[in-house]
Amino acid sequence: MANSGEDTNGSQFCFMLGAAPHLNGRHVVFGQVVEGFEVVDLMESAGSAEDGVVLNHNVVLKDAPLRNWTRSRGRRYVWLDVAIDHVPAGRLVAETAENFRGLVTGDNQPGWSYKNSTCHRILKGFIVQCGLYDTRGGTSIYGKDFEDEATGLTLKHSKRGILQMANAGPNTNGAQFCFMLGPAAHLNGHHVVFGEIVQGLDVLDLMEAAGVASDDDELGRSVMLVDGGEIFD
Secondary structure, rough: OOOOOOOOOOOOOOOOOOHHHHHHHOOOOOOOOOOOHHHHHHOOOOOOOOOOOOOOOOOOOOOOOOOOOOOOOEEEEEEEEEEEOOOEEEEEEEEEEEHHHHHOOOOOOOOOOOEEEEEEEOOOOEEEEEOOOOOOHHHHHOOOOEOOOHHHHHHOOOOOOOEEEEOOOHHHHOOOEEEEEEOHHHHHOOOOOEEEEEEEEHHHHHHHOOOOOOOOOOOOOOOOEEEEEEEEE
């Protein structure tokens, strides 16, 4: 706890950036960071070498985002936590279908999950392609490719945040999928649309910013889906 003397604890506190034995016995130690040291590193990098220097960066403690979407009856919703260059970037919430839900949660087969998988193809203005979580190109929850859903083929690639299945032709859906970064009418009828992002488009912006202009360019930054689960409430 930060204080101005004995028994003056309030709400101010400090993340220690190293050992400080001169503070022992003078300030109450009440906890420690157990995960997210890379975030503390970023906070430190925004600081200055001494007091009296104006900070040029704003560091804010943010709560988990409030829900700003309404659940549709009968639909499934999942969340995915994203890291860029191994630094947490935020959370996506998506309305989705069963294959995607099962691979987000990993509750079908051990190891069949998007958790800690890389988004391997990011083309600015077009797609963020993910789901290559194994050496087989990404396996569906059914253990094999599955057929196109007729209804999904009628839905349009109409806006940013649409979710669609990547494929190698008709009826070759597996685990790979794309976050659409804008309308793409030429994909209508060729790829199954199965959901959309309902919260976290700002995170999608960060993912796109880590991308490249074309497939000829090498993707130089790491974008990963580090965790995920289903929303029940």
